[in-house]
Amino acid sequence: MLHMFAFAQSYMPIQGSTFAKGVDSLFDFTIWASIISFVILIGGLVIFVVKYQRRSDNDKTAYITHNVFLEFLWSFIPLCIFMGIFVWGYVLYKDMRQFPDNAIEVNVMGYQWGWTMTYSNGKQSGNELVVPVGKPVVLTMTSKDVIHSFYVPSFRIKQDAVPGKRSKLWFQSDRLGDYEMFCTEYCGTAHSKMIGKVRVVTQAEFNEFLAKDKSKMTLAELGQEAFNVKGCVACHSVDGTVKVGPSFKGLWGSTVNHSDGTTAVFDENYARTSILNPQEKFVAGFANVIMPTYQGQVSEEEITHLIEYIKSLK
Amino acid sequence: MSTARIDEQGNKVYMQYTDASQQDATGKHGVWLFLVTEVMMFSGLFVAYAIFKSIYPEIFYEGHKFLDWRMGALNTVVLLSSSLTMALSIYYVQKGKNAVAMGHLAFTLLCGAAFMVIKYFEYTHKIHEGLTPGHFFTYANGETANLALYFGIYYCMTGLHGIHVLTGMALIAWVMYRLKKGEFSPTQYTAVEGVGLFWHLVDLIWIYLFPLLYLVS
Amino acid sequence: MGHAHVEGSNYLNHEKGLWSWLTTLDHKRIGILYFISVMFFFLIGGLFALLIRLELMEPGQQYISADFYNQVMTLHGSIMVFMVIIPGIPAFLGNFFLPIMIGAKDVAFPKLNLLSWYCLICGAGIAVSALFAGGIDTGWTFYTPYSIKTSTAVIVFVLGAFVMGFSSILTGLNFIATTHKLRAPGMTMNRMPLFVWALYSTAIIQVLATPVLAITLLLLVAERALGIGFFDASLGGDPVLFQHFFWFYSHPAVYIMILPALGVISELIAAFSRKTIFGYTAIAYSSVAIAAVSFFVWGHHMFVSGQSELAGAIFSGITMLVGVPTAIKLFNWVATMYKGSIRLDSPMLYAIGFMFLFTIGGVTGVMLATMAIDVHLHDTYFVVAHFHYVMVGGTLMAIMGGIYYWFPKMFGYMYSETLARLSWVFIFMGFNITFFPQFILGTQGMPRRYHDYIPEYAWLNKVSTFGSWFIFAGFVIGLISIILAFRKKEKAPMNPWGAKTLEWTIQSPPIHDNFEKIPTVNGGPYEYR
Secondary structure, eight states: OGGGGOOGGGTSOOOOSTTHHHHHHHHHHHHHHHHHHHHHHHHHHHHHHHHTBOOSTTOOOOOOOOOHHHHHHHHHHHHHHHHHHHHHHHHHHHHHHSOOTTOEEEEEEEETTEEEEEETTSOEEESEEEEETTSEEEEEEEESSSOEEEEEGGGTEEEEEOBTOOEEEEEEOOSOEEEEEEEOSOOSTTGGGOOEEEEEEOHHHHHHHHHOOGGGSOHHHHHHHHHHHTTGGGTOOSSSOOOSSOOOTTOTTOEEEBTTSOEEEOOHHHHHHHHHOTTSOOBTTOTTOOOOOOTTTSOHHHHHHHHHHHHHOO | OOOEEEOTTSOEEETTOSSHHHHHHHHHHHHHHHHHHHHHHHHHHHHHHHHHHHHOHHHHHHHHTTSOHHHHHHHHHHHHHHHHHHHHHHHHHHHTOHHHHHHHHHHHHHHHHHHHHHHHHHHHHHHHHTOOSGGGOOOOOOSSTTHHHHHHHHHHHHHHHHHHHHHHHHHHHHHHHHHHTTOOBTTBOHHHHHHHHHHHHHHHHHHHHIIIIIOOO | OOOOOOTTOOTTTSSOSHHHHHTOOOHHHHHHHHHHHHHHHHHHHHHHHHHHHHHTTSSSOOSSOHHHHHHHHHHHHHIIIIIIIHHIIIIIIIHHHHHHHTTOSSOSOHHHHHHHHHHHHHHHHHHHHGGGGTOOOSTTTTOTTHHHHOOSOHHHHHHHHHHHHHHHHHHHHHHHHHHHHOOOTTOOGGGSOHHHHHHHHHHHHHHHHHHHHHHHHHHHHHHHHHOOOTTOGGGTOOHHHHHHHHHHHHHHHHHHHHHHHHHHHHHHHHHHHTSOOTTHHHHHHHHHHHHHHGGGOGGGGOTTTTOOHHHHHHHHHHHHHHHHHHHHHHHHHHHHHTTOOBOOOHHHHHHHHHHHHHHHHHHHHHHHHSHHHHHHHTTBHHHHHHHHHHIIIIIIHHHHHHHHHHHHHHHSBOOOHHHHHHHHHHHHHHHHHHHHHHHHHHHTTOBSSOSOOOGGGHHHHHHHHHHHHHHHHHHHHHHHHHHHHHHHOOBOOSOTTOOOSGGGGSOSSOBTTBOSSOOOOOSOSOOOO
């Protein structure tokens, strides 16, 4: 019967996970219950305003102090509805907290401002979660710095990633496609840029993704992976838009203007210094952006890959 | 300006009250409400204590060994006696024996000072050993991780309590000043009573702090 | 004793000069001091809101950078919460009318009352000085560990909020003592106007909850300054503990913000329906019930923060209970209008607007209390829309209604009814245009505290920004109506609405002592027979 009123689905995001249908049905129910109570209440109010408007300054009004039966009615009926909604919501929530045994496990690390996913075979990806269709997936999450919250609207799931703690989340998607993934816990400058993708792919594609052999990748491809995994992507775009830091598009070989008026050509050594000692010079317009140093966090090899990747961004 | 009048007994009654007894009752009511806010404020710290005690019982055990229970016990005695003299001073004001009351208040004030001096010795000793709060914790021979957290709790609880002792002392000094000016009488002594209640609360909090921090088993 | 009444003398001209205002112990004057300061803060917070909406009009960066946006968002939130809505009704309208409504000459502790105003001003001053020390970008919730790690001036700002907390505590303490001890002869608790009941319930929360905020903020300062480790995972602490502490205060604080508004609405509905309130006892005690339950629901802010399933279920269940007393109030108000003699003067329009918006705010609150739905909606624009419906649609509508209702009593002048109604039209329409789209944005998944968003959310954001200009226009019209009232000086009668509570039995504006002679009360507050 509820499907007659499938109202929420018209503006809720696509139902991408197995939870979505249940949540949407409950949401529909609450919306209709709300609309009905709203109509009763505000409808009554409007009728009374029209019907009992003041005719003269000497109007006599009825002296009604209370009515126990009516008051009982409008406390008890809402109570029943609220309790019903509560139980329904709890049952659905319990499903979300019941972790299946045969699930694919992914470790998720939040940081300012991006996500790093680590799969069980050590494969990593940045800001992109790849999962097979029709299989339960358990995410084990934590954070490197401040609290973040992992949210995929189409899946109706959300969980905070808290530094020093491990939190878990699971879902199963039966629908191929790409889904938006947001951070919903305010985390600073690029909070609204901390957007990633969940890609639901076929089992074969997933296996291929997991097994992708690094030795068969080009240097630029390796660089692209490092760009995502190491979190460069959080602050630097590759399409020319300005995020927290300057975009990498067309950067290679260009002349960079510094905030202190000096200029330099963007070459291998410039790139290396910028990664390892980012406070040395600031690009004009970005003097107040504090990029953390990556000394000890990226190897010389990875720097080479990153440089090749930047070269490829014409 | 809020205006006051003098009633038949010579009490100063502010214009919003019908008589002195209403004024006294309201004043006392206000003091009790204020004490409720104090309890709520400290309860935050006690809750934090309970939470961390349940997560890391070992740091509390190790931490308490750095505290000298004799100092803590001495301070408990000091505060308990001060509470007694505080209560007596109210009694003597009620009896109209202002000079005796003054003596008792002075003793109470002295006890407060003694408490702070003992606390000062305890603090300097710890600071000397590097058992300083948070980032400044430099004690290297701790057996348990997070020992600094215990001292974070220790300094927060005793520190906030210490501030209350100082506040209480200031209030007692204020009451003594008013007593000297002859503002209190057997029918008008709400301020003494209010300060007394505050002082008892400060004492009571210490009675909880002492076993919680010094006598961990 | 007191002051012999001189013809034409009132609390406004009782003493003269700025100094007499800054040192006044008269609850009415302190109420006016609060009125002026709260309106000033509201203007600042409102301008920040307009700036936020302007930036969000289109996707991408429009006028302000992300860092600046985060500061503006934080300031808007904390100014509106700590400096506008919390003191708004209790310290302004409550201060002015609570003693009069129970037949008292003043509050119990006038000096503390004045001190509370200075606490607000000093606290606000300290908080604002943070702007010159690097600003603040934590959001009004100061969540750790972000508030520990950010480079902005968190300590200064938080100390400001700490001092403002005392303002709230002192007001609450004063109101409880006044209500318990200073009622006129015959004014039993069950004869008190419902506004007084609401203020009384609010005061209980202020006294019990605000000290917990105080200690929480002190611990946050200690955490930042010393690194005591309570909220820092790397030192053995727990960042989520801060959220428990914070919401233990801040959820009851939400009722500090809304309960007085519910009280105002009870007065307005009774007065403009010329009818005794329906279910006085139920409305009065439902305020106390909401206050009591409010202390046990804080965990509903944390369904996705990793708290246990059981804790979540308990918090969700108890939160549902808050809906019951709220529903009782709404139904009782509508029942009050039944067979009444209703006039749609501007205060009544605001009351009706309140019920319209507050109902929407209430039912969406039930949705958010439902665990499975909240997982999806938590920290999205749905939450933003929900609390604006309750706080702005609720509390601010009630403040406006309250101002227009009591303005003749406070200042002795009438205002232009046309302008007052016009302000209502703009605020009510603008409010819905601004915030209803945000419900849809939230269900579509747009997270809150976003400086930028994906293009799918663009058109609803644009509508929302248009709406904000209507609200602004509405408040400007409201301000003009008040300024004009002072300029035209059209004398108000003693009781323009024919209302029955005690403040309407005395002169407008009231004399310094409120009453020539303390009245003896021998009936309920709404005896329209």
